[in-house]
Amino acid sequence: MKLFDSAFGIHERALTLRSQRMEVLARNIANSDTPNFKAQDVDFKASLNSVQASSSLLVTNSGHRQPSNYNGGGSLIYTVPLNSAADGNTVDLTVEQAKYGKAAAQYQATLRFLEGDISAVRKVLRGD
Numbered sequence: 001m002k003l004f005d006s007a008f009g010i011h012e013r014a015l016t017l018r019s020q021r022m023e024v025l026a027r028n029i030a031n032s033d034t035p036n037f038k039a040q041d042v043d044f045k046a047s048l049n050s051v052q053a054s055s056s057l058l059v060t061n062s063g064h065r066q067p068s069n070y071n072g073g074g075s076l077i078y079t080v081p082l083n084s085a086a087d088g089n090t091v092d093l094t095v096e097q098a099k100y101g102k103a104a105a106q107y108q109a110t111l112r113f114l115e116g117d118i119s120a121v122r123k124v125l126r127g128d
Contacts (some may be wrong), residue, residue: 006060010048011113017074018107024076025100028091036088039081039096042074050075 021042031037081090 007113008114008117011110011117015047015107015114016111017042017044018103018110020074022100022103022107025096025103028079028096029093032089032091032093032096034089037091038089039079039091041079041099043077047074050068073101 024042028039044110082092
């Protein structure tokens with residue numbers, strides 16, 4: 001529904017990217033003892049910029065379709081380790097845990113923005 005697309009804006013897509021980043025960080029933490037495992041992260045800024053660029057097209061006619069080339073996937077990058085491990089693993093457990101904690105806080109903040117948007121839509125629909 002177009003009303004909800006414009007009401008929630010970029011927060012919906014940001015929530016998807018933040019969720020994906022938390023999954024990648026959790027995978028890194030889970031594989032901290034796996035030999036030759038290479039830690040990854042989601043390039044959140046680049047992914048969100050590509051989402052914004054893909055949805056910035058103007059519709060000049062009501063018969064035109066909105067762009068729908070967003071697939072929810074973020075750009076994965078390999079992280080550069082601070083300390084090299086003898087077994088080839090690039091996961092620094094304390095760094096990954098800190099990243100996960102920060103990502104969880106950012107996820108909660110994005111949820112709060114969405115809750116505010118949903119609250120505003122409810123008020124409009126009720127006529128408050």
